[in-house]
Amino acid sequence: MRLKRVLVKDVGVTSPGANAVVDFAGLDTTLVAIETDLIRDGRPVVGYGFGSLGRYGVAGLAGRFVRRLREAPANELLDEAGDLDPDRCWRIMMRNEKPGGHGERAVVLGAIDMALWDALAKSRSVPLWRLLADRYRGGEADRYVAVYAAGGYYAPGKREDALGEELQTYLDLGYREVKIKIGGASLDEDRRRIEYAIKLLGDGSRLAVDANGRFDLTTALRYGEALAPYGLRWFEEAGDPLDYRLQAVLAEAYPLPLATGENIFSSQDARNLLRYGGMRPDRDILQFDCGLSYGLPDYIRTLTAMRELGWSWRRIHPHGGHQMSLHLAAGLGLGGNESYPGVFQPFGGFADGTLVEDGRVTLPDVPGVGLECKSALRPILQDIIA
The missing domain is CATH 3.30.390.10 (Enolase-like, N-terminal domain)
Incomplete structure (x- = not known):
């Protein structure tokens, strides 16, 4: 070839x-x-x-x-x-x-x-998940991958009832856990959105929140104190992704799971996060995205650093909400995967016909990554190669 x-x-x-x-x-x-x-x-x-x-x-x-x-x-x-x-x-x-x-x-x-x-x-x-399992995991692969639906973005005039309608569509698709945005409104408004979502979901452990790096240390701690009683699945990217001191201080104050890593773009920075960011391998979540961080060769270095520093690969739930991250989760034995069922189209989400059952999906046996299995994406792929 x-x-x-x-x-x-x-x-x-x-x-x-x-x-x-x-x-x-x-x-x-x-x-x-x-x-x-x-x-x-x-x-x-x-x-x-x-x-x-x-x-x-x-x-x-x-x-x-x-x-x-x-x-x-x-x-x-x-x-x-x-x-x-x-x-x-x-x-x-x-x-x-x-x-x-x-x-x-x-x-x-x-x-x-x-x-x-x-x-x-x-x-x-062979599908990519099979190739990865054979190369890096002795042939063992996860045929089911836990997924959560990421959404809950801010939009003009989008109130709690509209947020609830959005989240209900994810539940109707088979998702159990969802993630919404915080930090783009006042703390009081964000709390109302969180409480509305928890009422719909039935339990705070099924809801994650994401500040996308918005907060300084004082604000992160204030939000952490306000969020702790909700028992959330995780509190994501409170501050700048390279502000390891902020992350470490927040981890000392916030007892529940924290998540970060989607904007860590190299194995060197990932190692520094694990060394100096106060991340706790018994509860916290890492979200390194292979597609944003030099691809799989450097991603494997990140996984190696995790193992050396006492982390299980199951603590990774890759960012991205797309097929490549899903293959990595299945083939390498990661903890789960983000999903964008309603946003970032036509690249977001998984292959057509992929069923979400009780918050898990099974990967197709189509050779490769399977981007062609998204009908909305197929014409774009055909156009670039024409």
């Missing part, structure tokens, strides 16, 4: 509204297609990937990484079986890159890497 073309394009995503920091109007993401010379059913095998969700497209930064793949001798990109090797490709793309600065560069690598893994799994005629 040889690499023929690498195509990169920014594509629009529907807006869910706003969180405490960002209004998502005009949001896009970066789509990647990697065409190979391998022919299946009369067509070239093509791997697809994208830069996860919630951050803007970065196609303009892809040039040097794509150029390194194109200019590399073909045999340097292949594994012993003659297939494209995502690990070798990753090392080639990162040649001559300085350490540090783990920002939008990490998103570019994440998108290209997803497409490489999609192509590799298709070349082996």
Whole structure:
């Protein structure tokens, strides 16, 4: 199998509204297609990937990484079986890159890497979760993955009854746990929204809340004190994701689970979070997103650091709400996965026909990541490769 073309394009995503920091109007993401010379059913095998969700497209930064793949001798990109090797490709793309600065560069690598893994799994005629389980977990895979529905964004005129209607649609789809936004309104208003959601769900342990990094330390502690009596599933990203002192001080004051990590873009930063952020491996949740953090080669380094520092991989519930994170959860034995059943379309959510039963889903046996299994996304994939 040889690499023929690498195509990169920014594509629009529907807006869910706003969180405490960002209004998502005009949001896009970066789509990647990697065409190979391998022919299946009369067509070239093509791997697809994208830069996860919630951050803007970065196609303009892809040039040097794509150029390194194109200019590399073909045999340097292949594994012993003659297939494209995502690990070798990753090392080639990162040649001559300085350490540090783990920002939008990490998103570019994440998108290209997803497409490489999609192509590799298709070349082996297996779903990605199976490939990952065989490579990293001795063949053991989770056929059922726990998922929660992420939503509850702010929008003009969206009151508690509208929030309740939204959450009810998730429950009707089969979800048991949901997550809503906080920090974009006053504490009193956020408490009313939380109480309304808990009344619908029946228990605070089925509700998580997400501040998207809005708070300073004083506000985070004030919110923590107000939230503690609700017994929430978790309190997510109270402050800036790299403010480890804020996270550590909050963990000392807030006894219930905290969550963070979706905006940690490298294994180095993940290790620092676990060393200095006061995160507690017996209760807290990590949300590292492979699609935003250099792709699977560096994600495996993050998992290795977790194990060295006494963390179970089950404490990860990846951010992103999409198929790639779902494959990682099943193949690597992570704790669960976020889901975007109603927002960030057409990339958010899972393959058409995926059933959520009592808060769990089963992955399809379609080779690769399965982005083509989303009918709304299929024309976009076809357009980039045309």
